[in-house]
Amino acid sequence: MSKQLGENYYRKLLELQQLEFALVELTLYLDTHPNDLQALQQFNQLAQQRQQCATQFEMEYGPLMQFGHSFSKYPWQWVETPWPWQV
């Protein structure tokens, strides 16, 4: 089964990648700066934004994570294409 991925898919994915990248950067930074309250607040705020963004993405394009960290519609969506290297 080969479904077409629209422009919307790539835009939503990019938005998620942008949020998650900032979270990666802040994570590594906080690992060596555990007392930076402002960075911590930014981290928590972005984590909340990421959650909303990821939920929206998953509603449209299926689960991002397995083992119960994402929900699935019927039938089981995890095994569906595309995988990350295919897009």
Next chain:
Amino acid sequence: MNATKQTRDWYPFVGPFDPCPPKYVKTYVVPPNQFIPFQPMNLPQFPLADALRLGTLWPALFSPYESKCRPGEAQKG
């Protein structure tokens, strides 16, 4: 962005019997992490879209690099 120059040049000795055409200047990269012993708090940040594109959230850590391969110059695959 980072005002400091991120490359250094050196001038290798050129011998009279080296068959390849000599390079008079050689260059290497000195990225900004070499000048920051411990990142200070509250450094200015890139907007999130730029941060992803450039690979860091902080302009102070950004190091540009351009390919030495000009368009169309690469060997055919």
Next chain:
Amino acid sequence: MWIYQKKLQYPVRVSKCDPRVARYLVEQYGGADGELSAALRYLNQRYSIPDKVIGLLTDIGTEEFAHLEMIATMIYKLTKDATPRQLEEAGLGPNYVIHDNGLFYNNSSGVPWTAAYIQAKGDPLADLYEDIAAEEKARATYQWIIDMTDDVDLQDSLKFLREREIVHAMRFKEAVEMIKADRDTKKVF
């Protein structure tokens, strides 16, 4: 435990079928300073490093797996649907004979990955300095691969990975400072 995310850390695009560059990229897949070595090196060092830097090793080690997947994606896209003839011209003939299109953890010269690439001395400073050196070596390797291709889409993803090496080296340098500091006191910089 690790949870996989069904997405890349950074979008990977390539603009042409190019097995020649794919072969060079294999260096960052299963080479000495590649992403597999990096991930396994950091995650393995966690068990003997002082508690205050375990978090950093865990997180950088985890990010390296995301980079490994990006490299795999580049190789996949650069060689997808390439003919055996094209692969052979790129020096990937032996690889095709052994693995067909399958990826394998070896370096760009075909030498299989070995645990000897990574060290765990058990000494925090020795381990962290190895990590800093590994990041700078990976940065240099990315530069040389960027120099070998005129594909601007591929260059874009490679520049991202190169910059990540710089940020990781920065954090490892900070970890060294934390290790050097006397007592477990939190230092404000």
